[in-house]
Amino acid sequence: DHSRVKLQNAENDYINASLVDIEEAQRSYILTQASDGPLPNTCCHFWLMVWQQKTKAVVMLNRVVEKESVKCAQYWPTKDDREMLYKETGFSVKFLSEDVKSYYTVHLLQLENINSGETRTISHFHYTTWPDFGVPESPASFLNFLFKVRESGSLNPEHGPAVIHCSAGIGRSGTFSLVDTCLILMEKGDDINIKQLLLNMRKYRMGLIQTPDQLRFSYMTIIEGAKFIKGDSNIQKRWKELSKEDLCPAFDHSPTKIMTEKYNGNRIGLEEEKLAGDRYTELSSKMQDTMEENSESVLRKRVREDRKANTAQKVQQMKQRLNETERKRKRWLYWQPILTKMGFVSVILVGAFVGWTLFFQQNLYWIHFPKEKFDMSIFPILKRKSNKETKIFPKNIFERKFFLLA
DSSP: OTTBOOOSSSSOOOOSEEEEEETTTTEEEEEEETTTSSOTTTHHHHHHHHHHTTBOEEEEOSOSEETTEEOSOOOSOOSSSOEEEETTTTEEEEEEEEEEOSSEEEEEEEEEETTTOOEEEEEEEEEOOOOTTSOOSOHHHHHHHHHHHHHTTTTSTTSBOEEEEESSSSSHHHHHHHHHHHHHHHHTTOOOOHHHHHHHHHTTSTTOSOSHHHHHHHHHHHHHHHHHHTTOTTHHHHHHHHHTTTSOOSSOOSOOOOOOEEETTEEEOOOOOOOOHHHHHHHHHHHHHHHHHHHHHHHHHHHHHHHHHHHHHHHHHHHHHHHHHHHHHHHHHHHHHHHHHHHHHHHHHHHHHHHHHHHHHHTOOOEEEOGGGSOTTSOGGGOOSSSSOEEEOOSSHHHHHHHHHO
16 A cells, blocks of 8 residues: 555545666666556546646456457547546546557547646557566567657656556566666676665565566666667667567557447546457467467466465375374373383382392291101191101291190
8 A cells, every 4th residue: 555646636636557667777767557557437537537647548358359358448649539538537648649559559638627727748668569467579679669758758756656557557568667777887887786676676566577478577677778779779670670679560459349328427538349350360470479478387387286286285294194193202202101100010029029028038047846746637738658857947036836736
């Protein structure tokens, strides 16, 4: 919430947009997403934000229709619909001109505050060939587009932050912001840590740069841009040659025709999609590479999920083993004192028995009684057939007296 852009003088100050401020590069960007940014019922708030933030340029990195689904509303006027009125916030947007290239289009728009009559010129840079969750065909085409935006002066610190949006406001928008910031720092001669810079930017808007391909493309583009910074004056010409920007677009990037709708009485240029069958075929052929890249991304995602599942299973097994070991330890701690006491008592009993036996044997001696002095029939156990003396073994004097008495 600390980086959220807040609308002023409005019933609701919320708009899904984050202000990314990079002080060392003197760059500020407002990142928003098409799904929650320029919607049919929020276009008026979008232009209110552009006016209040004194934005000079809007950078659009997605198409209105992607993968046969509408990604965002047609929030800017075209040749056919030259003006849009937003009475709820009191703004009008007029079409001035456009410059169509093979992979991007630049619109020049006029934003007017109806209440005050003040007007401002807004540059709308639309990159038309960047696939969702993918990357451009080459760093050359992207750098040519980036330098086109920079040459307009719209990103300079004397203007308000540029508004950059794509389908989610983090993948393509994050790539654009990271590359531009790194090139600015390199121009200043500063040492840059791309990873740390990206992590710092994510503090303003979480999840910037969504896929490994986008991060890899960012590194490649920064390396290619460094060649121009080091003084290779011909590199920009080669970018234009490689990107073939002067060729006609492979297919029409202009917004699809949508019937005009009204929201809260405000006329906006939402047009009904009328793509012919051959155009769908052409669009499908162009999206084939993107679908393959997406399938690879899905495969990598499945592999990561399998690894996570295996790791979770191993962790669970380790926990079970640790719990079993802990239970055994607790059982041993419970029985240890009992077994110790039983062993101690057993040792005492065995010792007492051994001591008593030894004491008994030490006090034995032989007492001889003549056979003729006693009637041997009284003690059958003492009878012997021999004429020898009979041996008995009383323990002590008391037993002898008792024996004789008996």
